[in-house]
Amino acid sequence: MRGRALVFYFGRRLLMLVPVTFLVTLAVFLLASLVPGGVVAVVLAGHPTDTATVEALQAKYHLNDPLYVQYLAWLGNVIHGDLGRSILTSQPVSYAIMTRLPLTVELNLGGLLLALIIGIPLGILAATRQGRARDRGVVGIAVLGSSTPHFILALVILYVFAELLGWFPLFGVGTDYPPDRLWHMVLPTVSLAIGPLAFVTKITRASMLDIIDRDHIAFARARGVSELRIMLVYLLRNALIPVVTAAGLLLIGLLTGTVFVETIFGLPGLGGLLVSSVKGNDIPMIQGLVLVLAIWVVLANLFIDALYVVIDPRVGFERSAS
Amino acid sequence: MLRPGQLRRSGRRSIWWVLACSTAAAIALTACASNQPTTTATVALLTWGLSSTPATLFAPTNFSAPDSAIMGLIQDNLLVYTGDGKLVPSLAQSWNAPDDTTYVYTLRSGAKFSDGNAVTPADVIFSLQLQTDPKYGSQESTLFGNVNSVTASGNNITVKLKQPDTLWKWLPTHMGFYIYEQKDVTANLASYGTPQHPPIGSGPYMVKEFVSDSHITLARNPNYWGTKPIFDSVVFQIIPDDNTRLLAMQHGDIQGAWNPPPAAFDQWTAAATISNMPAYIWRGLTLDMQDPPFDDIHVRRALYYATDRAGIAQGITAGKAKASTALDDPALFGGILPDATVTSGYASIATFPFDITKAKAELALSKVPNGFNFTLNVPAGSARASAISQSIKQTWAQIGVNVTLNVMPGGPRFQVILDHGPHLGVQVIGNLPDVPDATELLWLYFKGDQAVKNGNNSSNLKDSQIDTLIQQALTETNPTKAATLDLQIQQLASQQVPIIPILWENNQVAIKKGWTVGPINAFSWSHSFVEAIHTS
């Protein structure tokens, strides 16, 4: 299924982006709006209040308009690229998101790379030494890594490496000077990557075990193809397919862990912003964040599906059909 | 010199090393200072640890007392409160009140904003209009509801009030009446005070950098009219995690922080000098006197008896807060009434110290002698409110009153209070006076006309005698008379047990060992708190 069919397929998937994000943002908007005591109560809590002040604030942020008017106004602005303004911080939502997005992307990509670069070789190692000490060790670590919640890992890592040992900084992102930035990002990235790393190890090992006995491998061995070549050419390519299949889940897992890691290490990323804007019922910010997240996830899944098609030409369109 | 963001640890430092360094620095500074009596030694940098990013640095969009400590370094007020009832000229070189409802402030000439523009009466008028004009939707506007008009002629700004008001004279010192530059604000109104448009002020410092979730850098304002503070530059480093902030203090990455968490008090005391800063914060419960079974005075007394206020003060605040007996902290009367009067005024307030036996006996006299069940709304995100409500749940259960704790996000929780529905039950309250006047809290929580939608009187206390007294106190311009009335109001109200007062809290300032913090209180820290820090 090459050429036009492929283009149509991905084009259709991209178009799906529109109704999905529409539905998601609508659902979140309704939720946030129906919560009594929106952002006005949040900012006035613990202060002298009277009706004039409450009404002035509600008028300022158009909170008294009918719900559909508010939502359509927001939608109209979004089409023009204006995501609105945060009620709590007066910052444009797009500005707040754009200044934080690079950090979260950095963190997620770093985590993904780390998980793949270490996880795949570990998985292969375990598979080729199945049953023996090395395998058991790797599997044990993998189970531990995937069972420990992100926030516990991050806390322990912060405490041990930043406080007790003093090898890394305690908080923040450092200056723009790349080595300094890298140094500040090591601990958070490692904390984020451990869970996905364990997962990748497990999958790689499982799929390697699955094919390591297959006939054509045995046949290649019989023909005298070198062990290394076998591993690289045959095993690896086939073993990667399940990893790519699971990459979608990986990305989502990373995004989720980001919230906790950013909170604990005090990093100014999207995760912390999501938590604070939800707690403050900052509707424009929540809407903007959910929109960006939904787009991110859909695009990422699309990209992975494309990758999948490239890696395994035999397969049809839907990963989910397998 | 450390640049912001470059705050990395370069190895473990012991407390002794820090102590030695700062002592040496202090000695050196003192030596220098004593050799040159005419020049004040300056310190290059002060780094302060914050637990969260200020929402904005513009008071109308951020009514936050802690954040006003930062805003006060950038903005000026017309007047400044120095403690013990004294108002001192600041941007206004003088003021007077020709009659009960008219106040005239004479603006100092030669004061400039950090961008070089002069501070004009138009700017002052505009700054007040930010609060009085509903189109700005300012968060402090409730405080300025009594302003009728504001005009200027020459350098004199005249404010006319709708009725005589004891609270007004303090408001020019409040963060709600910072002086902003009209041109700058109107040009950038929607995003004023954000990192994109940091505020411009005529205060001792100006904003050099404002990076959300990272830091705020202030540098000296070259156009400042007043005495230069000793620090060339102040950096506020945002460190949300409590433990990380403690570690930063221990390692010298920051030289100061506010409100160390009580649970880690011992570690903080070892790492820094902790100073008390009066804040008169009140925490307690309001009991809806129109909502059965709380309409029964025996029930209210019983619940008061069953609240372990002393235990809460000791356990939850590490003894830093006091168990309170009324809305106003007695220190609010300091300098206005003689101590003996205040003491006897407070002695006559009805209190019911923790005693389960008495609580049970009192409940036995009520309509619900076997106890009852109800749900208490607890604001999320407040460790103190959560701890208090858990303590209450435990102790009230001992007299048969079973509380279900319902944690709600801050907004919806406060909205219940604002909606002022029929069954307000028990509400958890934390508040502090905005001005150094005991009348404000009494007005908000005890006055009958505040027991309405969007009002704060959740006890539904509607007593005509108390109302008259409060009205008198609000319009009384003689501070001594007003204070006497306040004492009387508290004593009268306490007979009906509309509230269960639990804590009077103050703020703590942690400062580098070897440094000291001069006398400072909650009403003056919204104006250049840095001036109170002494490095020698």
Add this chain to the structure above:
Amino acid sequence: MAVTSAIRPAQTDRRFGLTLWLIRSVPASVGIALIVVTILMVLAAVGEWLWPVSPNAQNLYLIAAKPGAAHWLGTDTLGRDVFARVIAGARSAVVGPLIIAASGLVVSSLLGVGAAYLGGAVDNLTLRVVDIMLALPGLLIAIVIVSLGGGGYWMAILVLSILNVQGDIRIVRGAALDQKSLPYIEAARILGIPRWRIMFMHILPNISAILVADFALDFALALVALSGLAFLGLGAQPGTPEWGTMLSDNEAILFTNPLGSLAPAAAIVLLAVSVNLIGDWIFDRYAGRGRFIR
């Protein structure tokens, strides 16, 4: 001719049943894991009554005490005994994930098998719904919904159950599809066995190993997700002994009594690891290696 027992596909004569799992060679680690899980289940059911110290008794004058004779793991921010609270917390740690995993099991059995076997419109609809749900990072949406909805243990469970179901449906559907192409199903159809019977009396039992393994994995993930939500303050009523909430509350006393946070953290990890070990083992042994990737 009524066929009353499940027809097995023509494979090796490997049979399995619950009892045989235990008798077969269970590796030591899985054995320990099973013991741990059993102990925690028992504690969840009756723990509060087994241990004399109350998990809720406060002592405002003994905050954050270090471990000692009176309090084996010290006390927390309100002077409550940490050990008693860890035991009491077993209940919420077990009940919530159990419900989430069980609801996932039930729904995915019905919808997954149904979609796979019936095909056509049912399959398409199911796939569409599942695809849309895949577009959303589950825990993040849970954070938004639970937070706006006011938090609470049961709301968190509800939201997580709904979001969890889509992954299970995919897996079950995949497994059922594989079964569908096997000759014995064709045989059953020819024999005239009714559809619902084929789906639930034949296909379902044959994929039960995957269902169990998936159940275990769901449990572990739900445990982590629930404690994560509790850590962010979206868990049960304050004061309820819940491991995630304890972890977050006692962070404040990390330097005074670190066990206040470390003990519930260790408990969460222990339970999650044990359940994962069990799930992985079932998966490896009985579900075919590497084919049905979670």
